[in-house]
Amino acid sequence: MKELLVELLMEDKTLIHVPFGNGFFDIAKSVVITWIVMAIVIIAVLLLTRDLKVHNISRRQAVLESCVLWLREAIGGMLGEEGAMYSDYMVTVLVFIGVSNMVGLFGVTPPTMDLNVTIALSVMSIILVEAAGIAKKGAKGWLKSFAEPMPVIAPMNVLELVIRPLSLCMRLFGNILGATVIMELIRSVVPIVLPAALSLYFDLFDGAIQAYVFCFLTSLYIKEAVE
Amino acid sequence: MLDISFVNIICTILNLLILYFVFKKFLFARVDEIIRQRQAEVDSATDAADKATDEARRTKKEYEEKISLADEEKEQILSDIKKQGYDEYDRIVNDAHRKGEQIITEARHNAKVEAERSKEVYAAELKSMVIEAATKIAATRHSSAEDSELYDKFIREAGALTDDH
Numbered sequence: 001m002k003e004l005l006v007e008l009l010m011e012d013k014t015l016i017h018v019p020f021g022n023g024f025f026d027i028a029k030s031v032v033i034t035w036i037v038m039a040i041v042i043i044a045v046l047l048l049t050r051d052l053k054v055h056n057i058s059r060r061q062a063v064l065e066s067c068v069l070w071l072r073e074a075i076g077g078m079l080g081e082e083g084a085m086y087s088d089y090m091v092t093v094l095v096f097i098g099v100s101n102m103v104g105l106f107g108v109t110p111p112t113m114d115l116n117v118t119i120a121l122s123v124m125s126i127i128l129v130e131a132a133g134i135a136k137k138g139a140k141g142w143l144k145s146f147a148e149p150m151p152v153i154a155p156m157n158v159l160e161l162v163i164r165p166l167s168l169c170m171r172l173f174g175n176i177l178g179a180t181v182i183m184e185l186i187r188s189v190v191p192i193v194l195p196a197a198l199s200l201y202f203d204l205f206d207g208a209i210q211a212y213v214f215c216f217l218t219s220l221y222i223k224e225a226v227e
Numbered sequence: 228m229l230d231i232s233f234v235n236i237i238c239t240i241l242n243l244l245i246l247y248f249v250f251k252k253f254l255f256a257r258v259d260e261i262i263r264q265r266q267a268e269v270d271s272a273t274d275a276a277d278k279a280t281d282e283a284r285r286t287k288k289e290y291e292e293k294i295s296l297a298d299e300e301k302e303q304i305l306s307d308i309k310k311q312g313y314d315e316y317d318r319i320v321n322d323a324h325r326k327g328e329q330i331i332t333e334a335r336h337n338a339k340v341e342a343e344r345s346k347e348v349y350a351a352e353l354k355s356m357v358i359e360a361a362t363k364i365a366a367t368r369h370s371s372a373e374d375s376e377l378y379d380k381f382i383r384e385a386g387a388l389t390d391d392h
Binding site: 025027030034038042046048049052053054061065068069089093095114115116117120121123124 | 231232233234235236240242245246250251257258260265268
């Protein structure tokens with residue numbers, strides 16, 4: 001069991017070795033899997049949005065339209081009226097994390113199990129949150145907002161700049177890692193039937209939940225920033 | 228698993244941005260365009276329907292006005308006709324009155340003329356009788372008694388004549 005954990009956590013995740021830079025430019029496996037995920041998602045989007053019509057829509061288009069509107073409305077509801085313009089990015093992130101978490105179904109290591117990917121996601125989130133705040137209140141108003149509701153807690157507010165992305169990144173990473181570890185453990189104990197059933201929970205349900213939680217929290221931060 | 232690689236973070240961020248732009252350009256833009264077109268069509272159809280409703284309402288009002296005008300006109304014509312009828316009646320009655328009066332006047336006149344004529348006839352008879360009496364008196368010798376008898380006879384005859392008239 002210990003070997004399993006060591007193998008999971010310490011495995012060499014570098015897939016593409018770049019001959020220069022002493023390993024600095026090496027491309028990790030998670031990034032390559034992300035490319036594959038992206039390729040699949042982009043192809044799906046292109047296929048789904050092919051020759052959309054105003055009238056006599058196909059079932060494919062009806063499903064696509066209602067999905068897009070539903071996702072956007074759900075995210076827009078979390079973002080509030082003022083932050084509704086960021087809903088497109090949040091839907092993208094939701095789809096990306098959701099699909100990434102679910103590739104575990106096909107026996108592939110989810111990209112979100114790599115800390116680098118979750119760090120990138122949370123860095124993007126905190127940049128978006130602060131950019132939204134600056135765009136809404138101006139640089140001066142944004143700086144002033146650190147002293148709210150009272151100047152005493154300004155250090156806390158500054159700390160939040162780090163805490164928020166860190167918690168986002170670690171929550172996603174930890175959940176996916178935990179799920180994968182548990183799945184590996186169960187697979188080593190009960191090799192058949194049970195892993196398939198639990199995989200539905202850990203890969204599909206937990207994957208979707210974590211994608212939702214990530215987007216929900218980021219939306220909440222944005223909403224707070226633009227209020 | 229736990230080591231952090233700056234290049235991989237940048238790669239992931241780039242991946243995310245690429246995915247975002249693809250989504251924005253090929254998913255949201257396309258779907259929004261379709262929905263916008265549909266909305267525009269619905270809006271124009273609603274506008275057309277509103278316009279048609281307004282038009283119909285206006286036409287209905289016009290017709291109602293016309294109908295009320297026709298009612299007024301009918302009243303006017305009826306009262307005109309009544310007035311004409313009364314006028315005609317008055318005229319006819321007046322005519323009749325006039326004619327009646329004329330007839331009465333004529334009748335009076337005729338009666339007068341007739342009376343004059345019979346008076347003349349009576350006067351002529353009286354004259355001839357006086358002449359006859361005078362002739363008889365002149366022709367015969369007579370006493371005063373006879374004279375008075377003659378006078379009486381004459382007066383009787385004249386009275387009978389007068390009674391006749």
